[in-house]
Amino acid sequence: MSQPQIDSTLDRRAQILDAAVVCFAKRGFHQASMHDISAEAGISVGLIYRYFENKEAVISAMAARHKKEIHAMLERARQAPTLLESLEILFTAHCCENEPRVISAFVVDLYAEASRNPQVADLVCDVLKTAMDGVTELIARAKEVQSAEHGLTPAELAELIFSVARGMLMLDVLRPQEMTAAERRTRQLEVARRLWRVLFKPKTEPAYA
Amino acid sequence: MSQPQIDSTLDRRAQILDAAVVCFAKRGFHQASMHDISAEAGISVGLIYRYFENKEAVISAMAARHKKEIHAMLERARQAPTLLESLEILFTAHCCENEPRVISAFVVDLYAEASRNPQVADLVCDVLKTAMDGVTELIARAKEVQSAEHGLTPAELAELIFSVARGMLMLDVLRPQEMTAAERRTRQLEVARRLWRVLFKPKTEPAYA
Amino acid sequence: MSQPQIDSTLDRRAQILDAAVVCFAKRGFHQASMHDISAEAGISVGLIYRYFENKEAVISAMAARHKKEIHAMLERARQAPTLLESLEILFTAHCCENEPRVISAFVVDLYAEASRNPQVADLVCDVLKTAMDGVTELIARAKEVQSAEHGLTPAELAELIFSVARGMLMLDVLRPQEMTAAERRTRQLEVARRLWRVLFKPKTEPAYA
Amino acid sequence: MSQPQIDSTLDRRAQILDAAVVCFAKRGFHQASMHDISAEAGISVGLIYRYFENKEAVISAMAARHKKEIHAMLERARQAPTLLESLEILFTAHCCENEPRVISAFVVDLYAEASRNPQVADLVCDVLKTAMDGVTELIARAKEVQSAEHGLTPAELAELIFSVARGMLMLDVLRPQEMTAAERRTRQLEVARRLWRVLFKPKTEPAYA
DNA sequence: AATGAATGAGGCTTCATTCAT
DNA sequence: CATGAATGAAGCCTCATTCAT
Numbered sequence: 006m007s008q009p010q011i012d013s014t015l016d017r018r019a020q021i022l023d024a025a026v027v028c029f030a031k032r033g034f035h036q037a038s039m040h041d042i043s044a045e046a047g048i049s050v051g052l053i054y055r056y057f058e059n060k061e062a063v064i065s066a067m068a069a070r071h072k073k074e075i076h077a078m079l080e081r082a083r084q085a086p087t088l089l090e091s092l093e094i095l096f097t098a099h100c101c102e103n104e105p106r107v108i109s110a111f112v113v114d115l116y117a118e119a120s121r122n123p124q125v126a127d128l129v130c131d132v133l134k135t136a137m138d139g140v141t142e143l144i145a146r147a148k149e150v151q152s153a154e155h156g157l158t159p160a161e162l163a164e165l166i167f168s169v170a171r172g173m174l175m176l177d178v179l180r181p182q183e184m185t186a187a188e189r190r191t192r193q194l195e196v197a198r199r200l201w202r203v204l205f206k207p208k209t210e211p212a213y214a
Numbered sequence: 215m216s217q218p219q220i221d222s223t224l225d226r227r228a229q230i231l232d233a234a235v236v237c238f239a240k241r242g243f244h245q246a247s248m249h250d251i252s253a254e255a256g257i258s259v260g261l262i263y264r265y266f267e268n269k270e271a272v273i274s275a276m277a278a279r280h281k282k283e284i285h286a287m288l289e290r291a292r293q294a295p296t297l298l299e300s301l302e303i304l305f306t307a308h309c310c311e312n313e314p315r316v317i318s319a320f321v322v323d324l325y326a327e328a329s330r331n332p333q334v335a336d337l338v339c340d341v342l343k344t345a346m347d348g349v350t351e352l353i354a355r356a357k358e359v360q361s362a363e364h365g366l367t368p369a370e371l372a373e374l375i376f377s378v379a380r381g382m383l384m385l386d387v388l389r390p391q392e393m394t395a396a397e398r399r400t401r402q403l404e405v406a407r408r409l410w411r412v413l414f415k416p417k418t419e420p421a422y423a
Numbered sequence: 424m425s426q427p428q429i430d431s432t433l434d435r436r437a438q439i440l441d442a443a444v445v446c447f448a449k450r451g452f453h454q455a456s457m458h459d460i461s462a463e464a465g466i467s468v469g470l471i472y473r474y475f476e477n478k479e480a481v482i483s484a485m486a487a488r489h490k491k492e493i494h495a496m497l498e499r500a501r502q503a504p505t506l507l508e509s510l511e512i513l514f515t516a517h518c519c520e521n522e523p524r525v526i527s528a529f530v531v532d533l534y535a536e537a538s539r540n541p542q543v544a545d546l547v548c549d550v551l552k553t554a555m556d557g558v559t560e561l562i563a564r565a566k567e568v569q570s571a572e573h574g575l576t577p578a579e580l581a582e583l584i585f586s587v588a589r590g591m592l593m594l595d596v597l598r599p600q601e602m603t604a605a606e607r608r609t610r611q612l613e614v615a616r617r618l619w620r621v622l623f624k625p626k627t628e629p630a631y632a
Numbered sequence: 633m634s635q636p637q638i639d640s641t642l643d644r645r646a647q648i649l650d651a652a653v654v655c656f657a658k659r660g661f662h663q664a665s666m667h668d669i670s671a672e673a674g675i676s677v678g679l680i681y682r683y684f685e686n687k688e689a690v691i692s693a694m695a696a697r698h699k700k701e702i703h704a705m706l707e708r709a710r711q712a713p714t715l716l717e718s719l720e721i722l723f724t725a726h727c728c729e730n731e732p733r734v735i736s737a738f739v740v741d742l743y744a745e746a747s748r749n750p751q752v753a754d755l756v757c758d759v760l761k762t763a764m765d766g767v768t769e770l771i772a773r774a775k776e777v778q779s780a781e782h783g784l785t786p787a788e789l790a791e792l793i794f795s796v797a798r799g800m801l802m803l804d805v806l807r808p809q810e811m812t813a814a815e816r817r818t819r820q821l822e823v824a825r826r827l828w829r830v831l832f833k834p835k836t837e838p839a840y841a
Numbered sequence: 842a843a844t845g846a847a848t849g850a851g852g853c854t855t856c857a858t859t860c861a862t
Numbered sequence: 863c864a865t866g867a868a869t870g871a872a873g874c875c876t877c878a879t880t881c882a883t
Contacts, residue, residue: 013867017867030329031330032330033244033326033327033330035242035244035245036244036330038851038852038853039852039853039854040851040852040853048868048869049868049869049870050853050854050869050870051854051855051856051868051869051870051871052867052868052869054853054854054855055866055867055868059853059854060852060853060854109329110326110329110330113322113325113326113329113384114326116322116384116387116388117242117319117322117323117326117387119387119388120318120319120322120387120388120390121240121241121242121245121319123389126388126389129388130388130389133385133388154415155411155412155415156411157408157411157412161408164405164408165378165405165408165409165412167381168377168378168381168382168385168405169374169377169378169381170381171380171381171384171385172376172377172378172379172380172381172382172384173377173381175322175325175380175381175384176342176377176380178325178326178328178329179325179328179329179335179338179339179342180332180335180339181329196373196374196377199366199370199373199374200374202364202365202366203364203366203374203412203413204412206363206364247876247877247878248877248878248879249877249878257843257844258843258844258845259844259845259878259879260843260844260845260879260880260881261842261843261844263878263879263880264842264843268878268879269877269878269879449748450748451662451744451748453660453662453663454662454748456855456856456857457856457857457858458856458857466864466865467864467865467866468857468858468865468866469858469859469860469864469865469866470863470864470865472857472858472859473863473864477857477858478856478857478858527747528744528747528748531740531743531744531747531802532744534740534802534805534806535660535737535740535741535744535805536660537805537806538657538736538737538740538805538806539658539659539660539663539737541807544806544807547806548806548807551803551806572833573829573830573833574829575826575829575830579826582823582826583796583823583826583827583830585799586795586796586799586800586803586823587792587795587796587799588799589798589799589802589803590794590795590796590797590798590799590800590802591795591799593740593743593798593799593802594760594795594798596743596744596746596747597743597746597747597753597756597757597760598750598753598757599747614791614792614795617784617788617791617792618792620782620783620784621782621784621792621830621831622830624781624782640846644846665872665873665874666873666874666875667872667873667874675847675848676847676848676849677848677849677874677875678847678848678849678850678875678876678877679846679847679848681874681875681876682845682846682847686874686875687873687874687875
């Protein structure tokens with residue numbers, strides 16, 4: 006029966022975080038003011054403080070939410086029928102309109118923040134480890150890997166994949182307004198497929214043909 | 215005869231930028247105050263304004279300097295005897311003690327800034343294009359590529375390489391204090407070599423067939 | 424028939440004032456927030472506003488209650504069998520566990536407030552006058568005074584007594600946590616008795632010489 | 633040669649404290665805003681922070697200044713030709729136009745603050761102890777005491793004197809605008825003399841007549 | 842050329858008060 | 863009667879920038 010209160014509290018927090026991610030992406034963690042966030046959320050400044058202790062807490066909550074989104078993304082990747090499709094999901098998480106959604110500028114800011122805020126660094130490391138483990142397992146299970154010849158372990162492959170994904174995400178923050186989400190998505194998919202070709206192309210069977 | 219003045223002006227600017235990069239890496243562009251920079255440079259706040267119009271100008275100048283450093287790094291990469299060594303230079307620019315030096319936290323911040331400041335974005339794009347072109351050319355010239363079988367163009371290969379490098383640089387800002395420069399460098403080299411193996415390993419020995 | 428309502432209204436007001444005095448003593452009038460008071464009272468903030476127009480009104484009501492407490496204290500003093508005992512009651516009102524109770528920090532705050540708020544000043548003056556009149560009368564009635572030789576009127580004596588009492592109360596707010604109520608009481612009683620000795624000691628025994 | 637800087641720094645601090653004591657006396661420590669103080673001092677808000685770390689530091693500095701003023705007052709009292717005159721100086725410190733000057737409302741606020749802020753409490757205790765010691769010594773040296781008959785030690789007498797002085801100071805904050813400094817002074821002197829008569833009146837010499 | 846005192850706008854946060862439920 | 867979510871003004875403090883020396 007106290008569920009409604011809890012729900013409405015969660016709703017408010019979500020509403021504030023929705024506004025915060027917009028502001029953070031638009032202006033950066035520290036350039037976005039509490040007033041920006043409250044205006045974006047359509048509420049008063051003071052109200053934010055009923056749901057978050059301070060700005061730092063909003064950032065932390067955003068980071069925690071990022072973690073959930075990465076987990077959700079990972080789950081979707083895990084359920085993809087083929088490894089290539091998993092990889093494509095991983096690579097396009099930040100150019101999707103639909104949830105869960107990873108916003109490039111926010112992620113870059115998160116890493117920048119992590120470099121100064123150990124708490125955020127912990128969280129990012131944790132997210133990273135979980136995600137890499139997930140992908141490592143995905144690769145280990147995939148038969149495509151067996152036939153490749155590069156001699157890399159699944160963990161090493163996962164590391165490469167994540168590096169490329171992070172690197173492309175970084176690229177994504179440049180001139181974002183000059184490309185549509187679809188175009189960005191296309192660019193990502195091309196890279197994903199090239200990486201795929203490089204990492205998992207089976208041994209050139211025709212060789213012995 | 216005005217050369218000395220110009221020189222001393224350049225010296226001052228360099229001195230200020232040296233201080234700025236330290237502060238920017240430590241606290242971030244917008245968290246670092248002009249006072250922080252002046253203190254780090256051992257001069258007064260007012261003096262910064264004699265050499266830079268405002269804080270924004272310091273950031274821009276830092277970005278310009280980053281461009282020069284990337285160019286210098288590229289030059290070194292270009293002069294390396296083998297493609298693998300070039301690649302290793304590219305991958306370890308941010309774990310070197312000696313100049314030119316690319317500081318990870320600063321670069322991540324630069325990208326974060328680029329996502330909001332078109333001028334910075336222009337500059338980063340420009341740097342990126344130059345660097346990619348350089349590496350593309352390096353690859354095109356290298357005979358190692360010929361023997362690979364992935365069917366990727368030099369430009370595509372360069373894009374992959376830069377993505378991995380950027381992605382690893384992002385990783386570098388997490389828990390920086392827990393690793394020595396040497397350890398970070400080792401990690402980078404391992405990744406560079408794995409990428410090398412994947413991208414440039416000659417066709418499977420059936421070559422002798 | 425509306426008696427119950429009135430009673431419950433009075434109860435609520437008393438409950439709120441009970442909480443308020445705790446908060447006011449702990450944090451000061453203006454440092455204590457309405458939320459502090461509501462939390463201490465175990466009710467909601469809004470409810471305070473049903474019983475008091477605003478925070479100012481709570482302070483005024485507290486001042487009025489202080490007046491009642493002083494009156495009660497005075498009544499007890501008046502019923503004491505001897506003047507010395509009356510004086511001791513006056514001096515220990517703020518180190519008693521039982522009601523009516525005068526809390527030093529609150530009284531000092533009240534005077535501080537009185538220096539800015541004429542309404543509070545009026546009330547404090549009124550309390551003071553009543554109390555002084557009462558004590559003046561007490562002294563006038565006491566035969567001990569006759570035998571003293573200082574030549575002071577009862578009103579002048581009352582003024583001295585109240586000054587000392589107020590002065591000791593001010594002392595009472597320093598390091599309150601380092602003394603138990605009993606210790607503070609003892610200190611007060613010693614002073615009261617010394618003052619007694621000075622003010623009311625009968626003429627030097629040589630009188631019978 | 634660096635004296636000028638030090639001097640101007642001290643001047644600024646003094647200027648700010650001058651403004652602060654006015655604001656603090658008028659509105660109280662916590663009701664007075666930093667803006668009030670800066671306006672009273674005729675400077676900008678930010679400038680206060682060049683000379684004081686924060687508001688708390690201004691309060692502490694004010695407390696420290698109070699200590700100096702009490703010391704100066706004590707020095708003057710010590711140099712008075714008779715004990716009665718010393719006592720009068722003690723009693724009129726807060727109704728003097730000239731420096732050193734003790735402002736009643738400020739002192740009451742100081743005690744109120746002391747009840748919550750241990751640092752302030754320490755300072756007030758320290759001031760009190762020094763002052764009481766000084767007066768105790770003054771009394772011990774005075775021959776008037778020898779002839780009195782109350783049997784109180786100098787320390788006990790000093791305690792009574794200070795209690796009365798504090799108590800009268802508390803009274804001084806009530807309706808301050810309704811009395812001129814001269815009237816308040818007169819009232820204080822009357823009390824001082826009455827206390828004098830009570831504490832130090834020599835034995836009724838005519839007793840042996 | 843160099844300093845650093847000075848300004849004041851703007852950011853974070855608190856809190857008295859209101860009002861829909 | 864009672865709650866507590868919501869508001870927004872106001873307070874503390876920082877910091878980019880200017881300017882007299």
